[in-house]
Amino acid sequence: DVKVTQSSRYLVKRTGEKVFLECVQDMDHENMFWYRQDPGLGLRLIYFSYDVKMKEKGDIPEGYSVSREKKERFSLILESASTNQTSMYLCASSSRDKAPVNYGYTFGSGTRLTVV
Amino acid sequence: AQTVTQSQPEMSVQEAETVTLSCTYDTSENNYYLFWYKQPPSRQMILVIRQEAYKQQNATENRFSVNFQKAAKSFSLKISDSQLGDTAMYFCAFMKPAGLNTGTASKLTFGTGTRLQVTL
Numbered sequence: 001d002v003k004v005t006q007s008s009r010y011l012v013k014r015t016g017e018k019v020f021l022e023c024v025q026d027m028d029h030e031n032m033f034w035y036r037q038d039p040g041l042g043l044r045l046i047y048f049s050y051d052v053k054m055k056e057k058g059d060i061p062e063g064y065s066v067s068r069e070k071k072e073r074f075s076l077i078l079e080s081a082s083t084n085q086t087s088m089y090l091c092a093s094s095s096r097d098k099a100p101v102n103y104g105y106t107f108g109s110g111t112r113l114t115v116v
Numbered sequence: 117a118q119t120v121t122q123s124q125p126e127m128s129v130q131e132a133e134t135v136t137l138s139c140t141y142d143t144s145e146n147n148y149y150l151f152w153y154k155q156p157p158s159r160q161m162i163l164v165i166r167q168e169a170y171k172q173q174n175a176t177e178n179r180f181s182v183n184f185q186k187a188a189k190s191f192s193l194k195i196s197d198s199q200l201g202d203t204a205m206y207f208c209a210f211m212k213p214a215g216l217n218t219g220t221a222s223k224l225t226f227g228t229g230t231r232l233q234v235t236l
Contacts (some may be wrong), residue, residue: 032219035226037141040225040228042122043226044226107160107161109160
């Protein structure tokens with residue numbers, strides 16, 4: 001019963017390409033997040049959204065943008081992919097009403113992006 | 117800004133033994149929450165245990181327990197009777213809760229992770 005789905009498990013793109021990473025959740029969560037995971041650096045927050053069309057920058061937003069046109073879908077966009085964006089990208093969601101402090105986040109299985 | 121530090125990049129433990137993973141954090145907040153997440157090779161992040169800062173009692177979930185020392189800002193995870201299925205990356209995480217009407221979300225700040233290998 002997959003609840004947060006990331007469209008691709010592996011992705012290879014060329015430098016300079018515009019890349020879209022898609023995330024869909026079926027739990028009617030208000031909040032959605034994009035993290036980047038790198039060895040030795042853990043998970044770092046790129047962007048998050050707390051409502052449709054609402055977004056906030058995380059800790060490392062440079063080189064990324066996001067889109068949330070529907071509640072269930074949150075897209076991460078690499079406007080012009082670069083090799084230093086090669087990484088694992090994790091999407092997550094949480095409920096505003098059900099206290100994320102009790103339930104934490106629900107994560108997707110990640111997209112491993114390689115930019116060549 | 118909050119920071120979370122995990123000083124053990126890798127650890128190894130034999131099956132059935134006990135292991136403790138360390139985590140320290142830095143915050144000026146008084147109301148916050150701490151979590152341990154597990155990421156097995158499947159990459160799926162799984163919530164292991166959580167602790168409310170206002171509770172003195174340490175959280176326990178079956179074989180997993182924490183040692184929460186608020187004054188020292190320490191939050192270690194103890195795994196008892198280790199099993200092969202415990203092999204994974206373990207991340208410590210901090211959350212300052214956002215109010216319901218603040219127009220933002222509660223965000224998790226993660227440490228760098230500890231890779232745990234359980235051996236026969």
